[in-house]
Amino acid sequence: MELSQRVLALAPSATLAMSQRSAELKAQGYDMINMSVGEPDFNTPDHIKQAAIKAIEDNITRYSPVPGYMPLRKAIAEKLDRENHVSYAPEQIVVSNGAKQALCNVIEATINPGDEVIIPVPAWVSYMELVKLAEGKSVLVPAGIENDFKITPEQLRNAITPKTRMLLLCSPSNPTGSVYSAAELQALVDVLVDYPNILVLADEIYEHINFVGSFTSMGAFPEIADRVVIVNGVSKAYAMTGWRIGFCAAPLPIAKACTKLQGQMTSGPCSISQKAAEAAYTGSQECVAEMCTAFKRRRDLIVELASQVPGWKVNVPEGAFYLFPEVSAYFGKEFEGKVIKDANDLCLFLLEQAHVATVAGDAFCMPGYLRMSYAVSDDTIREAFNRIQTALAKL
Ligand code: PMP
Ligand code: GLU
16 A cells, blocks of 8 residues: 555654553553553543533534634633733634644644754654654754753754744653743743744643743743744643643634634534533632642652662653653663663663563654653552662663
């Protein structure tokens, strides 16, 4: 079967692939610990589920407007104003099937073939592939553990060329958990003011899983506010990954373009999920704080345990639910005649010998590291490290 060049050039999502592999091993009877996929282990809060049940009973079961129901777009605009101090009219908001589709829409709507998109790496697996689909060029700017995984203003300036169309920034970051402070963002903004044609695509999906106590949105800097597109959604903050609701808040022409694209590709997202998301944004925010407290406790635990692994270098993530240890001390070691050459080999070794699923840093364009999601119970984190220590001792 002949497939398109476009799809042949696309890499499968490594995070979803590792999670799938872990599920397959589990189905074969292995006692797996899945720290590969990034999704909260909590259930969706009850008041949100009730809103969905009511939506079904009220027959909110037909096509919604393509960019989403107006009450939801208003609730999102109010959330952006209240929590992020940014001002977008409801007409500037397009609700999609998860933040992933929102990102895809924005990139498809703004990137022409050959346009450059600056992506600080390590970066989430899908960014580079979405840029590739749009025939743009990802310009990767590396920031390792020694820089707390954050790029400097000088690095940004050096990466800019006449072809630069976009900066894609994720804070709190997947896969590192690093959070840019207001001052660090301001320093990046100070560079961007010199380049008025560069759009900023700010992926703020981990906004609420943030242990520093404050979050600054990229949209909150008046110097560049008219060219910032915010992507966010309910998946992580409200434990709603399966409901598939995300959004972009964008300059009106971009929002309209995203609506046009979505109208041809998928139409408005699930009507019932939209009503659930509206309840999430307008209801009590206590559930968000409770989940964040649990993630902080687990962050402290995983940092403590990972720091005890000989040879691993670990920083203290300030948000999201990922740890991104540097593990190259194990490269070149041998197990049963096979050399562990890189993070992919180490990841496979831990999968097979410890039954712990992680993702190699290579998938995030940063070889030498592993990503571990700690959106699992405290006991699971402890058990994972017992197994990891035992397995690594064999090397
Ligand atoms: N951005 C980042 C950084 C993510 O980690 C994820 C999680 N898959 C997404 C976007 C997509 O979120 P959603 O599940 O809402 O599509
Ligand atoms: N964001 C999650 C992760 O990075 C979900 C999987 C995905 O969509 O890639 O693991």
